[in-house]
Amino acid sequence: MLENAFIMIVIILAVNITYVSLFTVRMILTLKGQRYTAAFVSTVEVVIYIFGLGLVLDNLDQIHNLLAYAIGYGLGVIAGMKIEEKLALGYITVNVISSDPDIEFTKKLRDKGYGVTSWFAYGMDGDRLAMQILTPRKYELNLYSTIKELDPKAFIIAYEPKSIHGGFWVKQVRKGRLKKKA
Template sequence: MLQALIIFVAQLLYVPVLTLRTITMVKGMKEKAAVLGILEGFIYVIALGIVFSDLTNYLNMVSYAMGFGVGLYIGQIIEQKLAIGYVSIEVNIMNKNEQLTYRLREVGFSVSTAEVEGMNEERRYRLDCTARRDREQEFIKIVSSYEPSAFIVSYEPRNFKGGYITKAMKKRKEKFLKSKENAPI
């Protein structure tokens, strides 16, 4: 019974670490991905070693599978809470809404607007924004409060060049490097 509990707990640790390692790899964070990979491998070997030491112990196998499933759930919650990276959001609305645009900019979102042509050559308005992922729901909530029937699409961009976000990221990097230079040794 103790082995089954150890396997279950190991899986509860393993799968969220696997999730975070995958995210850091996709986001290009090589060093963090490598460290998490080492931890992931260590946990994996321990849990599987216990399972393979006695293949007649079905409780260990069930614990492994249950821990994996619950670990996936926990990993997903952690990923949503961390919300690493950026999201690009496109909003299509029927009419120009300057109050909405002003409100979004007022709370710190970079918003570009354009008049676009919809079906049957109807004029519509599009708002484009790139923001940190942890602010995506805030953006959608604001848009929905002003434009309940807005069509909203979001996706994760792979690269940045120029623009508001890039300037802000560069300033943060410069500030970080300057603080490291001034830090006591």
Template structure:
């Protein structure tokens, strides 16, 4: 086989395999174990095939290792970008706002289909309202845009969470 074509195949297949590994890990940590195991099955088959290709004749062509390592590095980057694109899982959003704005913001968020829990709080100089939301990660940017459209000096904290069960508009039943 043409060495350039072989290098290209090693690189592309390694990028694909590491991207699968990234998605598998995310799925498993988000309690999607069956999907993660399914991906893992194919990931290992690809890994065995690509490693055996790289190790065959390694002393005559050590450049294959460099291409393999480059594919690994690019695969990590690509996998993380894919994970962000798919936005697997759920997030918890905490919003700290002025008391006077909190009720209006909660009402506006609810009108846009979000479940909101509101708690009275006290800041250093005045009363505050803390709003809690659990949303699919895909809706986080939309949620932030809605919040910022009502108040720009709000404090927003976002955490990735494991699945939520129960509650109004439950993410999982």
């Protein structure tokens, strides 16, 4: 089976896409502090890596195997990023500054299940409404859509918090109070 060049290329591509996808997911799990899951993924990852590398090293005289390995690596990066987007691990903090402090921004966001802390601020051109919103990453795009719908001119900055402790909102999210179509 491995004598056929086409089958060898497909196997090397598949192995490397799988390996690099797992590598990407493991790195994200590590950064998110999920050490035991990351350790398990890395165990599987290294077995796949050694198998794939072995196939290429055993046939170094065949340039198409090396190309398949390199292309598989690149495709694995893309696949790993797509997997990470689907997993959407962790939370995101979104800071919003609305140019219209009279919009019932906080009420509308809270009605959709988002935890919002707001305060009045003063910007270069006058009064503003500043908000800080914490949400699971899986609701990130829905939140942006809602914000833009309420105030298309809103200034939005988002980042991932390293740790979260306490507060009303954390309890609500853990109970699953956010609506899917936020």
